[in-house]
Amino acid sequence: MTERARRAQIVAAAIETIADVGYPKASYRQIAARAGLSSSGLISYHFQNRSELITEVVRDVLGRFAAFVVERVDAHTTVPAQLRAFIGAQLDFLRLHRADMLTLLGIQGEAEIAASEATAYARLVESDHAALAELLREGIRLGDFREFDPEAMALFVFALRDGVLSRLRDAAPAELDTVREELTTMIDNATRSQR
Template identity: 35%
Template sequence: MRINQSTDRARSTAARRDQIVAATITVLAERGYAATSYDAICEVAGLSSKRLISYHFSTKDELLAEVLRRVTADAGEAMRPAIEAADELPGKLAAYIRSNVEFIAARPDHVRAVQQIVFGGAQVPSEEADGAVARLVALFEAGQQAGVFRRFDSLLMAVVLRAAIDAVAGRLIGGADPDDCARELIETFDRATRVEQ
């Protein structure tokens, strides 16, 4: 009986944290960083007390860090199948770009929430962004070792690609065609990375 109670409590805690994070994403996306108060989050989440938030997150920065982790995890889950299905490294790069653009177009609330956190200057850890860059560096270095990518600074190229995708996010949220955006980015980074014949 004790195991079931412990499991039920863990599920309930996880569900409440998910509810709070989802409401925070909504408030950030719709109202902006300055208006993302515990009162606003409670209103959207249907919570009776701000203490329910502070019980699960000791500070607002901890909550915002969890929002960043959640958005990164959701993006990774959405992108992973396409990247894994691509056979060759240039194909994986194209799948990374296309699936990231598709995620942004499909989840503008996630993107707006992250933008608000960044623009608001919240003190949150950067390991998610660092992890995304590190995965791109590994992809570029593998392509260079295999001879399918030219020699270039892999870290610089990874940072430039992330910045390009982040810059396109504003256009996608504004209604730009995701296929057109993905196609342009894929062409640009194919030209930037390929070995000249």
């Protein structure tokens, strides 16, 4: 197995372990066992320390999350459809990649990730907010949306999404499907032009 493949295997095992037992209880021994490694020392061979492993976990999950959302948004040409796709894709990722999101939640509350990754994460959050506000602005300009403050509406959308995230551990997949539909409808009603 190549070094890159082994690192990916360890990251995937770390994600599953953290989602299962929580960040504080996720030991190298548990991660190694889940990865099928003969020794937890193999983790130390591929990652300098726990912080480097956790930083890679965050990078991996956020990268896949962003690609998942962008692909679905880019499949649409109208602003209202792009907004629905944006909201739906975020909730679909939560439902389809539950362990990833539980891991991010656990790490966010407990872990110190490398400063460069923390900065990158903060930039991603700001970039998402700016992109959504710009999409809303474009919808207003085209007359697809009513007049409202795009920055405030973007903030509300993310607050609602984060509320769903906070219930992720207890939510059944069917509940997430219902939440997806209701949230999409709510945002559609809140932004729709009255013309």
